[in-house]
Amino acid sequence: xxxxxxxxxxxxxxxxxxxxxxxxxxxxxxxxxxxxxxxxxxxxxxxxxxxxxxxxxxxxxxxxxxxxxxxxxxxxxxxxxxxxxxxxxxxxxxxxxxxxxxxxxxxxxxxxxxxxxxxxxxxxxxxxxxxxxxxxxxxxxxxxxxxxxxxxxxxxxxxxxxxxxxxxxxxxxxxxxxxxxxxxxxxxxxxxxxxxxxxxxxxxxxxxxxxxxxxxxxxxxxxxxxxxxxxxxxxxxxxxxxxxxxxxxxxxxxxx
Amino acid sequence: xxxxxxxxxxxxxxxxxxxxxxxxxxxxxxxxxxxxxxxxxxxxxxxxxxxxxxxxxxxxxxxxxxxxxxxxxxxxxxxxxxxxxxxxxxxxxxxxxxxxxxxxxxxxxxxxxxxxxxxxxxxxxxxxxxxxxxxxxxxxxxxxxxxxxxxxxxxxxxxxxxxxxxxxxxxxxxxxxxxxxxxxxxxxxxxxxxxxxxxxxxxxxxxxxxxxxxxxxxxxxxxxxxxxxxxxxxxxxxxxxxxxxxxxxxxxxxxxxxxxxxxxxxxxxxxxxxxxxxxxxxxxxxxxxxxxxxxxxxxxxxxxxxx
Ligand SMILES: Cc1cc2nc3c(=O)[nH]c(=O)nc-3n(C[C@H](O)[C@H](O)[C@H](O)COP(=O)(O)OP(=O)(O)OC[C@H]3O[C@@H](n4cnc5c(N)ncnc54)[C@H](O)[C@@H]3O)c2cc1C
Ligand SMILES: Cc1cc2nc3c(=O)[nH]c(=O)nc-3n(C[C@H](O)[C@H](O)[C@H](O)COP(=O)(O)O)c2cc1C
Ligand code: FES
Numbered sequence: 001x002x003x004x005x006x007x008x009x010x011x012x013x014x015x016x017x018x019x020x021x022x023x024x025x026x027x028x029x030x031x032x033x034x035x036x037x038x039x040x041x042x043x044x045x046x047x048x049x050x051x052x053x054x055x056x057x058x059x060x061x062x063x064x065x066x067x068x069x070x071x072x073x074x075x076x077x078x079x080x081x082x083x084x085x086x087x088x089x090x091x092x093x094x095x096x097x098x099x100x101x102x103x104x105x106x107x108x109x110x111x112x113x114x115x116x117x118x119x120x121x122x123x124x125x126x127x128x129x130x131x132x133x134x135x136x137x138x139x140x141x142x143x144x145x146x147x148x149x150x151x152x153x154x155x156x157x158x159x160x161x162x163x164x165x166x167x168x169x170x171x172x173x174x175x176x177x178x179x180x181x182x183x184x185x186x187x188x189x190x191x192x193x194x195x196x197x198x199x200x201x202x203x204x205x206x207x208x209x210x211x212x213x214x215x216x217x218x219x220x221x222x223x224x225x226x227x228x229x230x231x232x233x234x235x236x237x238x239x240x241x242x243x244x245x246x247x248x249x250x251x252x253x254x255x256x
Numbered sequence: 257x258x259x260x261x262x263x264x265x266x267x268x269x270x271x272x273x274x275x276x277x278x279x280x281x282x283x284x285x286x287x288x289x290x291x292x293x294x295x296x297x298x299x300x301x302x303x304x305x306x307x308x309x310x311x312x313x314x315x316x317x318x319x320x321x322x323x324x325x326x327x328x329x330x331x332x333x334x335x336x337x338x339x340x341x342x343x344x345x346x347x348x349x350x351x352x353x354x355x356x357x358x359x360x361x362x363x364x365x366x367x368x369x370x371x372x373x374x375x376x377x378x379x380x381x382x383x384x385x386x387x388x389x390x391x392x393x394x395x396x397x398x399x400x401x402x403x404x405x406x407x408x409x410x411x412x413x414x415x416x417x418x419x420x421x422x423x424x425x426x427x428x429x430x431x432x433x434x435x436x437x438x439x440x441x442x443x444x445x446x447x448x449x450x451x452x453x454x455x456x457x458x459x460x461x462x463x464x465x466x467x468x469x470x471x472x473x474x475x476x477x478x479x480x481x482x483x484x485x486x487x488x489x490x491x492x493x494x495x496x497x498x499x500x501x502x503x504x505x506x507x508x509x510x511x512x513x514x515x516x517x518x519x520x521x522x523x524x525x526x527x528x529x530x531x532x533x534x535x536x537x538x539x540x541x542x543x544x545x546x547x548x549x550x551x552x553x554x555x556x557x558x559x560x561x562x563x
Contacts, residue, residue, distance in 0.1 A: 037531070042479060042507070046323050046530065086533070214321050214328055215530040219286035219306075221332045222321030234314050236335060255318050 004085045007059065009077055014136030015066040016109070017075050020059055023085060028055045030117035031208060031245050034062070034087030035216040038074040047086060048074070049213050049240070051113040051185070060085075063112040063140065089216050090244045093117050093206060096181040100124050105172055105194050107131045107186025111140050113208060114185065118149055127152040127175070131168025131190065138162045169193045176201055184208070184248070188256035195248030205248040211239040218242075226255035263547035264554045265540075267301070267521050269499045270447045272384055272422045274301035274356055274522060277555055278512065278540045281503050281526030282307055282360035282386060282426075283332065285536075287346045288353065294533035299540055302356035304524060305346075307388050308376075309361075310368045312338035316393065317470040322459055327478025327505070328527060329457050331393040331471040334362055339372045343379045351381035358424065360386045361415070364397040370414040377419035387415050387446075390428030390453035392475045402428040402453075405440035412444035424501065427451040427492070429481075434488050435495035442498055450501035450524060451492055452485045478527040479505040486518050493519025493560060507535065509542020519560040 004023035011017050035047035048070045054061035066075050077083065093113070096102040101124040104114045111130060118126060128151055132138045138155060145153065154171050155163030164171065168186075172194060176182070178201065184194040185208040198205035211223035218241025227237050227250045235252070237243065265276035279302040285291060288303040297303060315335025322329050337345070342359075350357050359382045363369035369387065376382045389402035389411050401407040412425050425441040427434065429452040438449060454475025459468040467473075485504025493500045502515030503524040512523045528535040543555075552558055 042326050042531075044323065045326055045328065045478060084532070212319065212322055214323075214330075214527075215284075215533075217286075217290060217533060219290050220284065220321065220330070220530055221306075221315060221335050222330055224315065224318045224320055224335075226317065234312065234335065236315055236318075 002085055003082045004060065006077055006079050006081045006083065008079055009075070011075070013139045016136060016140060017064050017066065018053070019062045019064065019074070021062070021083065021085065022058055023060045024058050025088060028052050028088040028116070029092030030120055031092035031113050032088040032090045033244060034060070034085050034089065035213070036074070037084040038070045038077070044070045044073070046214055047216060049216060051208070052088060053112045053115050055116065063109065065109040086216055089240060091242070093183055093208075093245055096121070096124055098123060099179065100181045101177065101179055102126045103172070103176065103180045103182050104128045105168055105182060105184040105186070107168060107190040108133065108137055110186030110208070112185070114183070115143060117183065118144065118151055119147070125152065126150070127154065129154045129168050129171045129175070130156070131186065132157050132162070134159050134161050169197060172197055176203060178203065182206070188253070191248070192253040192256070195251065195253070199249055206245050207248045207251065208244045209239050209246060209251070210244070213240055216240045226252040228252050263544055263552060265544060265547070267555050269424070269501070269521055270422060272356065272447075276301040276540050276543065277516065277522035278536055278543070279358065279501065279522055279524045280304050280529065280536055281524035282388065284526040284529045287350065288357075289346070289349055291529075291533055295537045298354045300355050300536055301522060302358050302383070303353070304358040304360055304386055306336055307334045307360045307362045307391070308336055308339045308342055308372055309334060309363060310339055310372050312336065312341065319469055321474075322468045324457070324459060324476065325480060327476055327480035329459055329469060329474035329476055330454070331469045331474035333393045333471070334391060339375050343375065347379055347381045356383040357381060358384045358386050360388050360426070362388045362391060362397060366411055366414045368397070369411050370418040373415045373421070374418040377421055382421060384422035384424055385415065385419060386424040386426050386450060387411060388426050388453070390426050392428070392430065392454060392456045392473070393471060399428055399430065402437075403431055405436050408437055409440045409444040412441045412446050416445035422447045424448045424450050426453055428453050429455050429484060429488055434492050438492050438495045442496060446498060448499045448501060448521075449492060449496060450503055452481070452488055452504045455481050455484065477505070479507055479511075481505050482511060482514075486514050489515055489520050490518035490562065494563065506539065507531065509539050509546055512539050512543060513546060513558070516555065516559055517561040519563070521559060
C-alpha cells in the first residue's frame with residue numbers, strides 16, 4: 001500500500017531474478033513477506049506474494065522465479081519504475097533458542113527467506129541444506145557463500161550436476177542431530193517430508209508455507225491450511241496472517 | 257457558488273443516516289479493525305462485517321480462492337467465530353468506532369437467522385443487520401432461501417420479528433427475475449435491500465484435471481461482475497420502494513457512481529479491498545471530488561439519474 005521504486009531487476013540465470021526496491025519501512029523479520037502489484041491495470045488482478053530476501057535500511061530485495069503471467073510481467077519492469085507494495089506481512093521464523101543448532105532446508109526458490117535469517121542467527125552452528133534441480137538453482141547460493149557467514153552449506157541436485165545426487169531430505173536424514181531445530185521452505189511435498197523426518201527424531205521443525213493469496217492481511221480467509229487442531233478451535237489457519245511459518249507438526253498435509 | 261461548498265455526501269437508508277454512501281462488503285473487510293493500520297475506518301459511511309452464524313463455522317477445505325480474469329472465485333464457506341464470540345471479543349472494540357456498524361448474518365435454518373438477529377439486537381453497538389440469503393458456498397441455508405421468493409420472505413419475516421435494528425436483505429443475482437425477490441422481501445418488512453452477492457462460477461486446473469476450488473464451484477466477484485450488478489441494481493431500484501445498496505466489482509469512485517446513478521442509495525466495496533486495503537477511502541474521496549467538479553450538492557441529485 002505504499003510505493004517502492006525499482007533500483008535493479010536482473011536475471012540471475014534461468015528463470016531466476018533478483019529485484020531491489022527502494023522502500024522505507026520500520027523493519028522486517030526474517031521469514032516475512034510482501035505483496036506486490038506487478039501492474040497498474042487489473043491484469044493480473046491480485047497482488048503477488050514474495051518472501052523477503054534481504055532488507056537493509058531502505059532497500060528491500062526479493063528473489064523470484066518466473067512461473068506465470070505475474071512474475072513474467074515483474075521480470076520486464078525497468079529500474080525507476082514504481083511498484084505498489086504491501087508489507088511486511090506474516091510472522092517470520094522464531095529463533096532456535098539456546099544450545100540449539102538451526103538447520104535450514106530449502107528447495108529451489110525456497111532459499112529466498114533464509115538469506116536474512118542466516119544473517120541473524122546468533123547462536124549454535126547453523127547449516128543450510130539446499131535441494132536444487134540443477135545449475136541455475138545452485139547459482140542462487142552465491143550470495144550465501146560470499147557473505148562470510150559461518151554456515152555449513154550442503155547441496156544436492158536431482159541430476160547430480162553439483163553436490164550430491166538426490167534429494168535434500170537424504171542429507172537431512174544423515175545430519176539431523178537431536179540438538180537441531182529445522183526450518184524449511186520449498187515445495188509442499190518437500191516440506192511434508194522434512195516435517196516427518198524431524199517429528200520422528202523428536203526435533204522441532206518450522207515450515208514456511210505457500211498458498212494462493214488475495215488480501216494478504218487475514219481478512220478474506222482464502223489462504224487457509226488445515227491444521228490438526230480440533231473443535232471448538234477452527235482447524236483452519238491463514239497462511240498470510242497466522243503464518244507463513246508454522247510448526248510442521250500442526251499441519252494436516254492432506255490439504256496440499 | 258455551490259461548486260465551492262463542501263458537498264453533502266450524507267445519505268439515508270430509511271431512518272439510518274450514513275455520513276457518505278460508501279460501505280464495505282461482508283467477507284472482504286474482516287471485522288473492520290484489521291483495516292485500521294491502512295485507513296481511517298471512521299471516514300466510511302458504514303462497515304459491514306464478516307458473516308456471523310449462531311455457532312462458529314470452520315468453513316470449506318482449501319483451496320478456497322483463485323484469481324480469474326478481472327476478478328476472483330471464492331468458496332470460504334462462511335468461516336466465522338460465531339455470534340457469541342463476536343459480541344464478547346470484537347464488538348467492544350467496534351462500539352467506539354464513529355461509523356455505522358452492520359453485522360452480516362447467516363443461518364442454516366430460519367430459526368438460526370432469527371436467533372443471531374435477536375442476540376445482536378440485545379448487544380449494544382450494532383446499527384443494522386444485513387441478512388445474507390445469497391451465499392453460494394454453503395450446503396444448507398444461504399442461497400437455498402435466496403433463490404425463491406417464499407423462502408426469502410420467511411427468513412426476512414423471522415429476522416424482522418427478532419430485532420428492532422435496521423434490516424437489510426442481501427439478494428443473490430442467481431434468480432430469474434430480481435424484481436420478484438425485491439417485492440417478496442419488501443412485503444416481509446425489510447428496511448433496505450443490498451445486491452449483488454457473488455455469481456456462481458468455476459475454474460479448472462487443466463494440468464491436474466480437476467477443479468481449482470475444493471468445492472468445485474465458488475462465487476465470482478470483482479470488476480468482472482460489475483455490468484451484471486449495475487443492471488440488476490437498476491432493475492431492483494425501479495421495482496423497490498425501500499433504499500437499494502449496490503454491490504459488485506466497485507474499484508473506484510466512478511464505479512460507485514454507476515451504481516448510484518442506476519438507483520442505489522449507497523454502495524458496498526468488496527474485492528477491491530484486497531487489491532488495496534485503502535480502496536474504500538479512495539472511493540469516498542473520489543465521490544467528493546466528482547461532486548465538487550460537477551457542482552453536485554447532494555448525493556440525492558444524482559441517485560437514479562439513469563432510469
Ligand atoms: C508467502 C509466500 C511467499 C512467496 N515467496 C516467493 C519468493 O520469495 N519467490 C518466488 O519466486 N515466489 C514466491 N512465492 C510464490 C509466488 O507468489 C508465485 O510464484 C506467484 O504468485 C506466481 O504468480 P504468476 O502470476 O507468475 O503465476 P500464475 O500465472 O498465477 O501461475 C502460474 C503457475 O504457477 C503456479 N503457482 C502460482 N502460485 C504459486 C505458488 N504460490 N507456489 C507454487 N506455484 C504457484 C500456478 O499453479 C500455475 O501453474 C511465494 C508465495 C507465498 C504464498
Ligand atoms: C472472500 C469473500 C468472502 C465473502 N464473504 C461474504 C459473507 O460472509 N457474507 C456475504 O453476505 N457476502 C460475502 N461475500 C460477498 C461480498 O460481500 C460481495 O457481495 C461480492 O463479493 C460482490 O462484490 P465485489 O465484486 O465488490 O467483491 C464475500 C466475497 C468474497 C470475495
Ligand atoms: S490472503 Fe486473505 S486471508 Fe490470507
